[in-house]
Amino acid sequence: MSEPLMKAIVDCSTGEVSMVPLTPEEIAAAEQRTEEYLALKAAEDAAKAAADAAKASGIAKLLALGLTEEEANALVK
Amino acid sequence: MHYISTITTSGTSTTLIDFQNIPSSYDHLVVYASMRNAGGNFGGYTMFFNGSTTSDVFAQIGIGATNTTLETIARNDNIDLQLFPIASPDAGDSYTSSRFFIPNYKDTSRKMAIGEGSGRFHTRRHRYALIRTSSTSAITSLQIGNGSADTLAHNCTATLYGMKNTK
Numbered sequence: 001m002s003e004p005l006m007k008a009i010v011d012c013s014t015g016e017v018s019m020v021p022l023t024p025e026e027i028a029a030a031e032q033r034t035e036e037y038l039a040l041k042a043a044e045d046a047a048k049a050a051a052d053a054a055k056a057s058g059i060a061k062l063l064a065l066g067l068t069e070e071e072a073n074a075l076v077k
Numbered sequence: 078m079h080y081i082s083t084i085t086t087s088g089t090s091t092t093l094i095d096f097q098n099i100p101s102s103y104d105h106l107v108v109y110a111s112m113r114n115a116g117g118n119f120g121g122y123t124m125f126f127n128g129s130t131t132s133d134v135f136a137q138i139g140i141g142a143t144n145t146t147l148e149t150i151a152r153n154d155n156i157d158l159q160l161f162p163i164a165s166p167d168a169g170d171s172y173t174s175s176r177f178f179i180p181n182y183k184d185t186s187r188k189m190a191i192g193e194g195s196g197r198f199h200t201r202r203h204r205y206a207l208i209r210t211s212s213t214s215a216i217t218s219l220q221i222g223n224g225s226a227d228t229l230a231h232n233c234t235a236t237l238y239g240m241k242n243t244k
Binding site for chain 1: 095097
């Protein structure tokens with residue numbers, strides 16, 4: 001059985017730190033954040049992959065026109 | 078700047094850090110945090126106020142080492158300040174370093190906060206973030222949690238300071 005998820009609470013008026021298990025609502029909120037985050041990251045990954053592919057395609061076309069690799073990379077930087 | 082409190086995680090089951098009973102004797106708050114994910118998910122970290130996970134608007138700009146495009150992400154339905162950038166928790170990852178400035182935290186009007194953080198996160202190593210809370214309550218507690226259901230690594234540290242408008 002896995003350990004329960006905990007939160008570390010500090011009472012700023014006393015400095016006392018205590019460990020308290022997350023409530024079911026807090027666990028559900030954390031799981032929702034995971035789903036949202038993974039969706040966000042997937043979108044970012046897809047956007048970056050598309051940009052990288054476009055850049056590679058552009059470089060290839062420039063090379064085909066006779067530019068050196070250094071020149072092509074400088075243009076699409 | 079005056080020290081208020083600090084929390085350092087010591088185990089592997091902590092997923093949320095919670096500063097409660099923040100004194101009202103300051104004008105602004107500053108948080109410094111060093112964080113790392115202990116779980117399997119990639120994850121940013123989140124900050125929210127007064128325990129609310131529903132009343133904030135968040136935007137961030139990420140600057141990558143290889144991608145210099147600025148990106149702004151606006152979210153209207155949640156709280157995330159994914160400003161603790163970190164990638165998968167492999168052995169090569171280090172703890173991130175972030176700081177936040179929360180001005181006029183006692184105001185009973187809408188408030189904003191700004192922060193920046195450096196670390197390893199996807200393609201972006203450095204992020205600037207902005208929170209606008211739609212809550213009009215004074216901030217009396219502040220939470221920093223993992224952006225996923227994963228836990229925080231041991232030795233994550235968050236320290237809260239207060240600032241006064243005095244010379």
